[in-house]
Amino acid sequence: xxxxxxxxxxxxxxxxxxxxxxxxxxxxxxxxxxxxxxxxxxxxxxxxxxxxxxxxxxxxxxxxxxxxxxxxxxxxxxxxxxxxxxxxxxxxxxxxxxxxxxxxxxxxxxxxxxxxxxxxxxxxxxxxxxxxxxxxxxxxxxxxxxxxxxxxxxxxxxxxxxxxxxxxxxxxxxxxxxxxxxxxxxxxxxxxxxxxxxxxxxxxxxxxxxxxxxxxxxxxxxxxxxxxxxxxxxxxxxxxxxxxxxxxxxxxxxxxxxxxxxxxxxxxxxxxxxxxxxxxxxxxxxxxxxxxxxxxxxxxxxxxxxxxxxxxxxxxxxxxxxxxxxxxxxxxxxxxxxxxxxxxxxxxxxxxxxxxxxxxxxxxxxxxxxxxxxxxxxxxxxxxxxxxxxxxxxxxxxxxxxxxxxxxxxxxxxxxxxxxxxxxxxxxxxxxxxxxxxxxxxxxxxxxxxxxxxxxxxx
Ligand code: MN
Ligand code: MN
Numbered sequence: 001x002x003x004x005x006x007x008x009x010x011x012x013x014x015x016x017x018x019x020x021x022x023x024x025x026x027x028x029x030x031x032x033x034x035x036x037x038x039x040x041x042x043x044x045x046x047x048x049x050x051x052x053x054x055x056x057x058x059x060x061x062x063x064x065x066x067x068x069x070x071x072x073x074x075x076x077x078x079x080x081x082x083x084x085x086x087x088x089x090x091x092x093x094x095x096x097x098x099x100x101x102x103x104x105x106x107x108x109x110x111x112x113x114x115x116x117x118x119x120x121x122x123x124x125x126x127x128x129x130x131x132x133x134x135x136x137x138x139x140x141x142x143x144x145x146x147x148x149x150x151x152x153x154x155x156x157x158x159x160x161x162x163x164x165x166x167x168x169x170x171x172x173x174x175x176x177x178x179x180x181x182x183x184x185x186x187x188x189x190x191x192x193x194x195x196x197x198x199x200x201x202x203x204x205x206x207x208x209x210x211x212x213x214x215x216x217x218x219x220x221x222x223x224x225x226x227x228x229x230x231x232x233x234x235x236x237x238x239x240x241x242x243x244x245x246x247x248x249x250x251x252x253x254x255x256x257x258x259x260x261x262x263x264x265x266x267x268x269x270x271x272x273x274x275x276x277x278x279x280x281x282x283x284x285x286x287x288x289x290x291x292x293x294x295x296x297x298x299x300x301x302x303x304x305x306x307x308x309x310x311x312x313x314x315x316x317x318x319x320x321x322x323x324x325x326x327x328x329x330x331x332x333x334x335x336x337x338x339x340x341x342x343x344x345x346x347x348x349x350x351x352x353x354x355x356x357x358x359x360x361x362x363x364x365x366x367x368x369x370x371x372x373x374x375x376x377x378x379x380x381x382x383x384x385x386x387x388x389x390x391x392x393x394x395x396x397x398x399x400x401x402x403x404x405x406x407x408x409x410x411x412x413x414x415x416x417x418x419x420x421x422x423x424x425x426x427x428x429x430x431x432x433x434x435x436x437x438x439x440x441x442x443x444x445x446x447x448x449x450x451x452x453x454x455x456x457x458x459x
Contacts, residue, residue, distance in 0.1 A: 007352055010361045010397040010445035011251065022448040025269075026253055029447055030243040032265045033255045037160075037238045038143045039077045039286045039296075042101040042261060046079055046268055046284060047071060053272040058082060060305070064313040072306065074286075077102075077296040080306055081271055081282040090316045093324030094307060095278045095458045096423065097271065098298065098414055099263035099331065100288030103256070104128030104436050106135060106194055106237040108144075112230055113198075115212035120199035122167075124237060125191065128289030132189035134437050136171035140196060144235030146225050154223050159240040166240040168197045196237050239438040251359065251443060258440040260288065262430045262447055263330035270454035279310065280458045288331070288414055298414040304421060319422070326383070327425040328457055329415035330450070332442075333363045333401035335431030343404050354402045356431040358442075361397030361449040365427040368403055370410025377415035379426035387426065387457070394456035397449045401431065428453060 014022060036042030050071045058070035064084050072080040078101075106124035114121055126132070141159025148154065159166040172180060180188050202210035203217060219225055225233075243255035264284050271282040287297030294300065304318075307325070311318035336344050336355035344355045356363035366384060369376025391398050403410050419425040430450050433441040 007357070007360050007399045008397055009359050010443070010449050011359055013397060014445065022444050023250070025448050025451060026444040028269070029262070029265050030253060030255070033243040033253075033257060033261055034160075036101070036261065037103075037141070037257060038105075038236050039102040039284075040145065040234075041143065042264065043073065043076055043079045043284060046081075046264070047073060049268060049272060050081055055081065055272075061309065064310055066314075074300075074302060075296050077286040079284040080302075081268070081280075082306070082310070083271060083276070083280040083282075084310070084313075085277045085279040087277040087279065089279060089311060089314045089321050089324075091324060092278055093321050093326065093423075094281050094310065095276075096281045096283065096325060096327035096418065096425075097267040097454055097458070098283040098285055098327060098329055098418065099267050099429075100260045100285040100292075100298075100414065101264050102128070102286045102289050103238075103259055103261075104130045104289055106130075106140075106196070108142075108196075108230065108233065108235040108237070110231050110233075111227075112235075113212055113215065113227060115209040118200065118202065118211050119197055120211045120215040121195040122198055122237075123192075124194045124196060126194060127236070129436050131185070131437070132191065132194060133171075133185065135194060136169050136189075138169070138438055139166035139240040140168060140237045141240035142167060142196075142235055142237055144233060146223065146229050146233040146235070148225070148229060148232070154225060154229075156223060156235060164240075167237060169194055170197065241439055246441060251445070252441050253444060253447070254439050254441045256438055256440070258430070258432050258442050259332045259435055260330070260429070262332060262432070262442050263450060266430075266447060266451035267330050267454050270451050270458060274455045274458055276459050278458055281306065281310075285414060292414050292417060298417045303418070307421075322422045325423045326386075326457075327415075327418045327423050328428045328454065329377070329413050329418060329425050330454070331413040331415075331427055331429045332432040332435060333365050333427070333429055334403050334435055335433045335443075337433055343408060345402065345405055354400050355404075356399050356401035358431055358433060359445050360399045360431075361446060362428055362453045363399050363401030363431050363446075365401040365403070365413075365429075368410065368412050368415070368427060370403075371407060374410075375412050375416070377413075377419045377425055377427070379415075379419075380424065383424040383426060387428075390456050390459075391453060394452060394459075396453045396456055397445075398428075398453060401427075401429075
C-alpha cells in the first residue's frame with residue numbers, strides 16, 4: 001500500500017494492446033466529430049449509432065419494459081437513450097450519463113443579410129463563451145435548418161465537402177492595427193463586427209444592393225428560400241475544419257466542438273456496448289453553453305418526466321428511484337496549460353496540484369463554480385468514495401480536476417440540475433486545452449479513459 005497519492009500518465013500505463021485500442025477508438029471519435037458539428041447533427045448521428053445497435057424510437061408516455069432499448073428525440077436537438085435493465089429500480093435507481101452537444105459558435109441573426117461596399121454579409125450573434133478574435137480570418141461553414149411556412153424544413157450544410165466554398169470574417173491588417181493594439185482585447189473586438197462574408201458578384205441591373213440580390217438568387221436556386229425565410233431559421237457558422245491528429249506521435253486530436261462531444265461519444269459508445277443489468281439513461285443535452293435553459297436544455301422538466309415514466313413502468317415510486325439513482329455529469333474540464341501557468345494552481349516541486357493534466361486520464365471535478373464554489377454542485381465524499389472503488393475495479397486512469405486558480409474565474413455544468421432532483425451527481429470529463437477555441441485539443445488516452453469510466457459506472 002502506498003502512503004502517497006500519485007496520478008499516472010495514461011499513455012505510460014497502457015499496455016501495447018491498450019495503446020492500439022486507444023488509437024482505434026479515436027478513429028471512431030474523429031468521424032463522430034466531423035459528422036456532427038451542431039447539436040442537431042450530433043443527435044441525428046447518434047440516433048444512427050443507436051439504431052445500428054437495435055434501439056428503436058420511443059413515444060413519450062409508452063410503458064418501458066425491462067430489456068427495452070429506446071431513444072427519445074427531443075426536438076432534434078437533445079436525445080435520451082434508455083436502456084431498461086432487469087435490476088430492481090427501487091434499490092439501484094437509474095445510472096444516468098449526461099453530456100451536452102451544443103458548442104460555442106456564431107448563430108445567424110433573424111434578418112441577417114445585408115450589403116456593404118459591394119460585399120454581401122450575414123450578421124451573427126455569438127452563442128456561448130467565445131474569444132471573438134479567434135473567429136476572424138478562419139474558414140467557416142454554415143450548418144442549420146430553415147423552417148418554411150409550409151412546414152417543410154430545409155437542411156443547409158455548406159463548407160465541409162471538398163470543393164465547397166467556405167465563408168469568412170475579416171480581420172484588420174497589422175500594418176493598420178496600431179490603435180487597436182492599444183485597446184484591451186475585450187474592447188477591441190465587437191460582437192457586431194462578426195459579420196460573415198458570403199458573396200461579392202452583383203446581379204444584373206442598376207439598383208442598389210445588387211450583390212445582396214445575387215446572393216438571394218443563389219440561395220433561392222439552391223435551397224428554394226427567400227430572405228423572409230431566415231426569420232424561421234437556425235443557422236450556425238462553425239469552423240470549416242476537420243478533426244486531425246496532432247503531434248509526430250499522434251497523441252492528440254484537434255477539432256471544433258470537443259466541448260462536449262468528447263464526453264458525448266464515450267458516453268454513447270459505453271451505453272451501446274456495455275452489458276449490464278442496470279437501467280441506464282444517457283442524455284445528450286442542448287443549451288449548456290447558454291445556461292441549460294429552455295425545452296432542450298437540462299433545466300427542462302423532461303428528465304423528470306422520463307424518470308417518472310420509468311418508475312411507473314416498473315411499479316416503483318419515482319421519488320425512491322431518484323433517491324437511488326447516480327449521475328455522471330460528463331463535461332470537459334480545463335487541462336493545465338504550461339504556457340499559461342499563472343491561470344492555474346501553482347505547482348510546487350513534485351506536487352502535481354489539483355489541476356487536471358493532459359494525458360493523465362479522465363478528470364473528476366468534485367465541484368465547479370467560481371469564487372467560493374458559488375453556483376456549484378459539490379459532490380459528496382461518500383459518492384466519490386463509491387466511484388473510486390468502481391473505477392479501480394476496471395483499471396480506469398482518472399485524476400482530479402479544477403477549473404483554474406481560485407478566485408480567477410470559473411464556470412458551471414449541468415451537474416447541479418440533476419443533483420436538484422435528489423440524484424448523487426459528480427462532474428467527470430475529458431481535460432481540454434484551448435477550451436472554447438474554434439479548434440480545441442484533447443489527448444487520445446484521456447478520451448479512451450472516459451469511455452472506460454462510463455462503462456465501469458453503468459455496469
Ligand atoms: Mn461543456
Ligand atoms: Mn463549454
